[in-house]
Amino acid sequence: MSKVLQIHIDGKLCDEADAKVSVFDHGLLYGDGVFEGIRFYRGRVFKLRAHIDRLFDSAKAIQLEVPLSHAKMTEAVMETIRANELQDGYVRLLVTRGVGSLGLNPFQCKQASVIIIASKIALYDEEKYQQGLTVVTCGTRRPAPAALSPSVKSLNYLNNIMAKIEAINAGAEEGVMLNEQGFVAECTGDNIFVVKEGKIYTPPVTAGGLNGITRRVVMELAEEKGFELLEQDLTRYELYTADEFFLSGTAAEVVPVASYDGRTIGNGQPGPITLRLMEFFRELTQTTGVPIYE
Numbered sequence: 001m002s003k004v005l006q007i008h009i010d011g012k013l014c015d016e017a018d019a020k021v022s023v024f025d026h027g028l029l030y031g032d033g034v035f036e037g038i039r040f041y042r043g044r045v046f047k048l049r050a051h052i053d054r055l056f057d058s059a060k061a062i063q064l065e066v067p068l069s070h071a072k073m074t075e076a077v078m079e080t081i082r083a084n085e086l087q088d089g090y091v092r093l094l095v096t097r098g099v100g101s102l103g104l105n106p107f108q109c110k111q112a113s114v115i116i117i118a119s120k121i122a123l124y125d126e127e128k129y130q131q132g133l134t135v136v137t138c139g140t141r142r143p144a145p146a147a148l149s150p151s152v153k154s155l156n157y158l159n160n161i162m163a164k165i166e167a168i169n170a171g172a173e174e175g176v177m178l179n180e181q182g183f184v185a186e187c188t189g190d191n192i193f194v195v196k197e198g199k200i201y202t203p204p205v206t207a208g209g210l211n212g213i214t215r216r217v218v219m220e221l222a223e224e225k226g227f228e229l230l231e232q233d234l235t236r237y238e239l240y241t242a243d244e245f246f247l248s249g250t251a252a253e254v255v256p257v258a259s260y261d262g263r264t265i266g267n268g269q270p271g272p273i274t275l276r277l278m279e280f281f282r283e284l285t286q287t288t289g290v291p292i293y294e
């Protein structure tokens, strides 16, 4: 049996069986809240500052007052991991609007709730990192930025879930989501990169994808290692005809794509640039981050 998880709710740690929220929490009633998914490796939290900063930016954008300072939030994440005695794993950090009345008005909610779960995650089987994922295009579009900014990592994931359902129904692991103009935005939980003739391409954030932290790490690594990287609007054509195709995300890390809408990518095996970036990324995750136990 696995150990009982200690969950942080509003400043207290409790057993997972006792970790409960009110049915009047607007996070549940309306998806009103924000979240982060954070990885830690070998007792160090990867890109912690970037995740905490993005959480506060998401909250600011939806006019949600986070009841903790940056420093206290950081410490709460650390405490939760320590309480579970984990070295490698995944943190799900949520700030919900809190308990309110029925009706949309968020300002009737007295105080936002902070929930921190530290656990394990394995998004894809190890063999997928060697063989590559099967990916399809989803009919579900990313919402226009004027509807809901893709930079807000909100508790409202129905759009992505609808797309994920399409991908799973089609027998694929992931789904490409397009924006209203038909340009590639991102996958349901990962950002997109392709390689063509030695150059790396990724859609700009304005195409409708999340401003992914792993995406930024990949971009920095590419630059540092001397690869040419361009942020450019991409269509399905550029994905179909790519030499290499890979995804980035906190949970997925860097993962190759082998097949897209039935088209084999390259020779069907992860390409050389993808493999090198996977290796560089792994090295970074294993050697950097904020120490949890010191």
Ligand code: PXG
Pocket (backbone or CB within 6 Å): 037, 038, 160, 186, 187, 188, 189, 190, 191, 209, 210, 211, 212, 213, 214, 215, 248, 249, 250, 251
């Ligand atoms: N796009 C979307 C829509 C996401 O939700 C990413 C891209 C990648 O961003 P980061 O900053 O993680 O590189 C995400 C992040 C999950 C899960 O439980 C999803 C994400 C992160 C962690 C876990 O499926 N999505």
